[in-house]
Amino acid sequence: MRLVHRLSLLVAFLSLAAATIAQESKINSVLDMSEFIRDWQISKQFTIDVANAMPADLYTFKPNPEEMTFGEQMVHIAGANVFRFNQITGVKPPFQFDPSKPMPSDKETALKLLEQSFDYTLAVLPQITPEQLKRTWHIPSWKGRNDPDGRAMIMNMFVHTAHHRAQCEVYLRAKGIKPPDYTF
Numbered sequence: 245m246r247l248v249h250r251l252s253l254l255v256a257f258l259s260l261a262a263a264t265i266a267q268e269s270k271i272n273s274v275l276d277m278s279e280f281i282r283d284w285q286i287s288k289q290f291t292i293d294v295a296n297a298m299p300a301d302l303y304t305f306k307p308n309p310e311e312m313t314f315g316e317q318m319v320h321i322a323g324a325n326v327f328r329f330n331q332i333t334g335v336k337p338p339f340q341f342d343p344s345k346p347m348p349s350d351k352e353t354a355l356k357l358l359e360q361s362f363d364y365t366l367a368v369l370p371q372i373t374p375e376q377l378k379r380t381w382h383i384p385s386w387k388g389r390n391d392p393d394g395r396a397m398i399m400n401m402f403v404h405t406a407h408h409r410a411q412c413e414v415y416l417r418a419k420g421i422k423p424p425d426y427t428f
Contacts, residue, residue, distance in 0.1 A: 280398075281369050286427055287402065288362035291321060291409050293424035295358055297416055300351035307418050314415045315349030321408045322357035323347065325365050328401050332376055332394045333368045337361075365401075372398070 295318050298305075303315035312320060323341030330337045338360040341347070347357075377394040386392060392400065413423040 277370060281366060283402070283428070284362070284366055284369060287405055287409075288358075288366070290424065290427045291318075291362070291405060292355065292358055293427075294409050294412050294416070295351070295355055297421055297424055298351070298412070298419070299421075302419055303349060303351045303354065305415060305419060307415065311411075313349060314412055315351065315354050316346075317408050317412050317415070318354040319347050319349045319357055321405050322354070322361035324404055325361040325401060328397055329365050329368050331381065332379075332397055333372060335364075335368045335371070338364050369398075 298314050303318075304313050306313045306316075323343065326337035326339060327341045327343065329335070339357065347353070372394065377398075380391045380393045381397065382391050383397075416423045
């Protein structure tokens, strides 16, 4: 009887410890994976809406010589997503992206690449392991910041997409086109 009582106490203690650890890990994270995937789904649709708002003949527009064209911005979003998520996961992307090599940036190509990149991102996000989230990379362009781990890179990519999409919204306004309504 004593053994059963002790085993019951041990099981109760272990259950409490597991619940505490699970609660602490939830507290230490801003979003759970299903919420984050939903945000990426919204980002996909919003980005494609912004891309669709620009007429095809204006994909070569840029407000000044130092900027990327509208089309280049959209292809940059797509390429950066597949580049970084491939780096994090090792899962083969739908297309290769080398940031040092130009890619076609017409509307049809940009929309195709955006669709493929977001579908790829949404497919690999739920497969990312805790080990991949902890691994660090040296990113020379992250001047003055610590080398990011997988979690930081994923968050950075979400912000990166928003940054370039917002630039494209300004391009739309510069051409007298009302951007799609913000959907978050």
